[in-house]
Structures are given as structure tokens and as C-alpha cells.
Amino acid sequence: MSSDAARPPGVWETWREAPVPVRAVIIGLLVNRLGTFVQVFLVLYLTHRGFSTTEAGIGLGVYGAGTVLGLLVGGGLTDRIGSRWTIVVSMAGSAVLTLAVLYAPQLWTILIALALLGAVAQVYRPASANLLAEMVPDERQVMVFAMLRLAQNVGATAAPLFGSLLLAASYSLLFWGEAVAALVYAVIAYLTLPGGRTTEPADAEANADADADAGRAADRDAVEAPAAGGYRAVLGDGRYLLFLLAFLLNSLIYVQYLAVLPLAVKAAGHPTVVYGSLVALNGFIVIACELPLTKKTQNWPARAVGVAGLALLAGGLALYWVPLGVAALVLATVVWSLGEIVGGPTMFAYPAKAAPDGLRGRYLGSAHAMFGLGAALGPVLGVELWHAVGRSVWLWCGAVGLVAVLAARGGIVEKSTISPADEDKPPPDHSGKESAVVVHTVGDAPVAAEDNV
Template sequence: MINLFFKRMRAMYEYYPMQFWLLMAGMLVSRIGMGMIWPFLTIYLKTKLGLPLTTITALLTLDSIMSIIASFLAGTVTDRLGRKWVMVVSLSMMGIVYAMMSQANTLGAFAILMALRGLAVPMYQVGADAMIADLIPNDQRAEAYSLLRMVSNTGIAIGPAIGGFIAATSYGIAFMIAAVSLLLFSSLVGFGMRETIPAEAAAQARTGDGGYRTVFRDRFFLWFVGAFTMTGMASSLVFALLPLYTKENFQLPETQTGLLMTVNATMVVLFQVLVTRWTKQRRPLAMLTIGALFYAVGIGGMTAGSAFPHFAVSMAVMTIGELIVAPTSTSLASSLAPISMRGRYMSVFSLGWGISHGLGPVVGGLLNDFIAPIAIWYGGVAWALLSAGLYFILYRTRKTRENSASPQPV
């Protein structure tokens, strides 16, 4: 049994190029560091600055507005100049930002740092997604993206569990560990990876190919990004507001809220590849519809939560949706993109994530402050159901077009 396990692991290792595994190793290091900070950032800002939740979520919105701007820049630069150095700049900037956050003491300072973080994050994501599309054939990408998510979530599983204990003692130490891990990953990308952009793609991008106008004329792709944005809005409520919601309303300490994030990440580590092997054999939009419904059920369960086990079960149900949606949506986005425009298509796709994680928490904060804390989760259910409906409409539209294009029997 052990020999069979190692044979399978060796076969998987030989199946993908070495650069893919370097990307995986760097992702693990950086995600451990980032996972120690992000789940507790709202608590840190509330404690250090004494701000209302609406103001705190406005900082998250500022982060996302800057992400939107950076997404457009990253797509063009990634298509014209390559993937590698876009990733290096992004990771280095994120490391510096986290180091400076440990010393910031005012709302203005945090606003500047959140804006810089917003600029940095999408540049890395666009570059990494495009690099994987360059390295891995289309029929293998869903599983490749799922492996990357598995390693990413291994780091996120470890990060919050450690970060909850460190943050309870010193947020400054947690910030510095995150900074060092990101700078180490930046060095790995800079010195250990090669550029992957196809030569013909770079030449086409530099000579002009319609720019973003081509992307924004692709109505099917834009509706797909819109549905994905709604799913992201539902997800953002959980990851941005659940730690503060459970602490303020049910007195759950950071150690337990960190473990809630670990439930999510552990499930991704254990089941992502298995789920993706099942979903990649089926129609992507049908799978996305099912995944969004799992989001709705899981987030709806938060309304009945009052103790750690309740929230852990709801998180587990929502994570099933994430296991389906995350790699399926990324693989579908990359398959819809022409080779010379992968960076721009992936940047618009990541734009949906940026919009959702900016708009979602601030609306959740308004629901909390002006209606009731529990209204956060009713808003999440509504967004998840809307996204499921839109995925289903796109599924039916595409299936109808495929049937009409097929030869008719005579």
C-alpha cells in the first residue's frame, strides 16, 4: 500500500514540469505567511484603531478598487512583457506592505497600505494563472489549478492555526513572518523560474490585437465573470467577516476562528484533486451551478450558528461549493482566452474576484450596522442563489448553441 502511494506520487511528480512544482513550493511558503494575517485583519483594525465595522470594510473596498486598477495593468503587461517579473514585483510589494503594517498606527497609514496591497495582489495572480496556462495543456489545466489550490490551502490551513496563537500574543510578529515568507517566494520566482510566455503570443500582443476591446466584446465571457463575481461576493462575507462576527456576537476567541479557516483549507487539501477529477469530466457551467448552490446552503447555515461546531459544519458545506467552483471557473476562463490574450482574459476574470471582495464585505458591514449582524448571511445566500441562476442560464444557452450547431439528421 505504501509502495503504491509513493508510485502514484512519483508518477504525478513526473507528469508536470519542474517549474510547476517550484510554483507550488513558493505558494506554500507565501500562503502560510498570508494566512497568519488576513483572517484576523478586521479584528486587528477594530482593536488597534477602534473603528466601526463599516469603516473597516471600507478599507477592504479600497484594497479591491486598487485591485481593479491593477488587474487591467497586469493583463497588458503580462501579455506584452511576460509572466515572471510581474510576479516578482507583486510578491515583493506585498512583503513590504505587510512589514509596514506592523508599524502603522493611523487610519491614513492603513488606507495607503491597503491600497498598495490592492495593487500588488492581482499582478501576482494574473501572472501565475497565465504561467500555468502556458505550461499545462488545456485538458490537464483543471487538475493543475486544483493542485495549486491544494498547496495554497495547505498553507492557509497552517497559517491561521498558527496565526491565531501568535496574533493573541503579538500581531507585529505575525506581520513580519508574512512579510519574510512573501519576500522569500519573490526570490524563488526571480532566480529559480524561467519566462513562459510563448514567443508568438508576445509578438502578437506587442503589435496590437484589439487590447481589452476584444475581451469586452466577448459577451459570454463577461456574463460568466459576472456570475463568478456574485459567487465571490458570497464567499467574501465568510472570509472577511466571520471571525469578527463570531467574536463579537458569540465570544469565540481568535484560536477558534482560526480553526474555522483551517476547516476550509484542510478540506481543500484532502479533497480538491478528487473533486476536480470528477468535475472535469462534466460540463463546467453545470458544475458551477451546483457549486453555487452549495455556497447558498453553507452560508445559510451561518444564520443558525452560535458555537464553534455549528459554524464549522456550515464552513464545511460551503467549502464543497468552493471545491467545485474555484478550479472549474479558472480552467474555463483560461480555455475561453486566445493565446495572445491570456493575460488580459485572466485579468478580467480576476477583476471579478477583486470586485466581489471589495463590494461584498462593505455591503455586509452595512447589513450588520443598519439591520442586524445575522443579515450578513442572508445577503450571502441571495448572492449565491443569483450566481447559481446565472450559471444555469449560461449552461442552457451554451447547450442550445451546441445543439443548433450540430448536424441535423436527415
């Protein structure tokens, strides 16, 4: 066997060989994100209708609170009815509720519609991640989750531009555009995704091998929680709770580039274009570099990659404290952006690997909910801390990031790096060519490849 067999799969190779439903989920998500306008322009829309800025802020907060609930509901719904119908219900429901926000006559009816929209529009996220985890082999999951993140980032970057074009015509066109985008994703999911649960036979064989090896039973029990009890089982998984804590803290400090960074740039006397350039730099690094870097990191131990990503994020944000002008701002942005692309794909892929059978949706839903909760609370806490301590807020971000590093180190469980089959392999054949077994750790699961040296 040639050495090519041991190399990690590339971006295009992974995409070409991915099952049709996996590609459909990624494409559908891109379409949906390209049409996600309402949250971006919600404050402008509500003030346009004559409501105060305070009332508009309440509307945005209600929408954000709904998203956290929707992620938890989406996890449970995925485990009950499967990914396909969860995505269809979420996207069709969000299309209807988007139009309800447009045509609701009074503030209280708008707030109800926004709370429901925030929840229903997020139900699909655990379902999409669950389907990728079920249909993609372990050794390619990190790369596929990186592709999913790329679709989200490209959509989130381009959506405000498309929204501005629609808004130039009318607010009605803006809301109808988002509703149509959601319906397109619903149709894609209905036509292309399999019904029910789609666990691959390869996964069943891997579980059977693990069950057959009594020596690895302790490792397996440490990773898997009981497959019953819904979210109570998630709460009973102490190691996974540490991972969720890391996820929450990661989100709390990550969002400060949107909340505190513009205030810090302005306070330092820099023009607004500097802040815009820093955000654009982050977007360029993520979109251009995440997939090529993931090709290298996808086979590394999940704990090491997750910890490295969180450490870079913490260090980069702490660098904003250094008063060295624009150069320090650029360096800090590059460092934490590298942390995002190093750790992001692995951190988002890990919940599916940690989940026991029957609870993958809830494990994914709880992780997404923690990230959403951090994104909702982070701006409020960050701005208040900025007003209290000024530039030292970045040192606090670094300290919180270090706590996240410790939580991830304790919460991410690495499975055994040697499979039973590898232990039984005969010694290398030295008659001409030497056959070497190379064991790679994919996320937290082993993959063995045989190289001819």
C-alpha cells in the same frame, strides 16, 4: 491500449509529470502565503501604533481597494511582459512596500504604502494562473488549479499561526517575515520560470486543427473574442461577462461565512467555539477532499461542474436559515463546502480556457478582480442586510446564488465534444477485440482516449 489510458490522471501522477515551472509556481505560492501576515494583523498593528480603530479600518479598506486594482494591472502586465517577470516584479515590489508600511512615519504615508502594497502584492496572481494554463495540457489544468488552491488554502490557514509566533517577539519581525517570504517567491520565479510567453506546441496544433475545420468555426468564434484591444476585448465578450457576473456573485455570498455567520451563531445563543468549529470544518473539507474530488470532476463539462458548485454553495448558505440548532449549522457548512470544492477548481481554470491568444492574462485578471471585488464588498453588504432582515439574510444569499447559477450557465461556453480526428476514425474492429473511442470533456475541451474492451 489498456483501459488505464482512459482514466483521469491522479493527483501524484499530475504533480510528478508537471513541468518544473508549474511546480515552482505552486511551491512559491505556498511559501508566499505562509508568510502573508500583514493583512491579518493590520488592525492590531495600527492600533498598536496609536491610531484609532476607525483609522485602522480605513487602512484595511485602502489595502483591499488596492488588491482589486492590482489584479487588473497584473492581467495586463502578464500579457505584455510574461508571467516570469510579472511575478518577480510583484513579489520584489511587495517586499519593499511591506517594509514601507512598517517604517512609514505618519498615517497618510502608511495609507499610501498600504494602497500600493495591496495592488503590487496581487499582481502576481493572474501571472501564476497564466503560466499554469500555458504549460499544462487541457486535460490536467483543472487538477493543477486545484493544487494551486490547496497551496493557497494551506498557506492561509497556517499563516496566522506563524504570524502569532512572530508577533510574540515584535511587530518588526512580523513585517520582515512577510517581506522575506515575498523575496523567496521572487527568487524562485526568477530562477525557475521561463521568460516571455510559453504557449505549448500542443496548443498551437489544437488551434490549427480547429482552424482547418470550417464546420467548427462558429463554435470557435463564440468562445474567442478578438485578440486586440486589452480589457475592451474582455468587455466585448458578452458570454464571458456573464461568467464574470457569476464569479462576482459567488464571491459576494461566499464571504458571508466570515462576515455574517459569526453574527448569526452569536445571535442564536451559541458559544464562539461553535463558529470556530464551523470554520475549521470548512477548512478540513477543502484541504482533505478537494484534490481527490477533483480527480473525478476534472474531466466533466465545465458548465455542469461550475453550475453544480454554485448551486451547492447557494443551497448550503440558504440552509443556515433553518432554525434547527447546531445540526443545521453543520449540515449547511458541509453542503456549501462541497460546493466550494466541486466548482472552485473548474471556475478558476475556466478563464484561461475562454481567453483568446494574447489576452489570457487580462481574462484571468478580470476574473480574479471580480472575486476580489466581491470579497471586499460582501462583508459590508452582508452585515447591513443582516441588521435589516436578520436570519433571512441567508435566503437572500440563496437567491443571489441562484442568479449566479443562471449567469454561469449562460456564460460558460462548452466547445465541441467531438474533434475532427474522431469524426474520421474507422468503425470499430470486431475481430477479437472491440476498439471503443471514449470522448471525455476536459473543462470545455475534448480529449479522446481509446479503450480496448
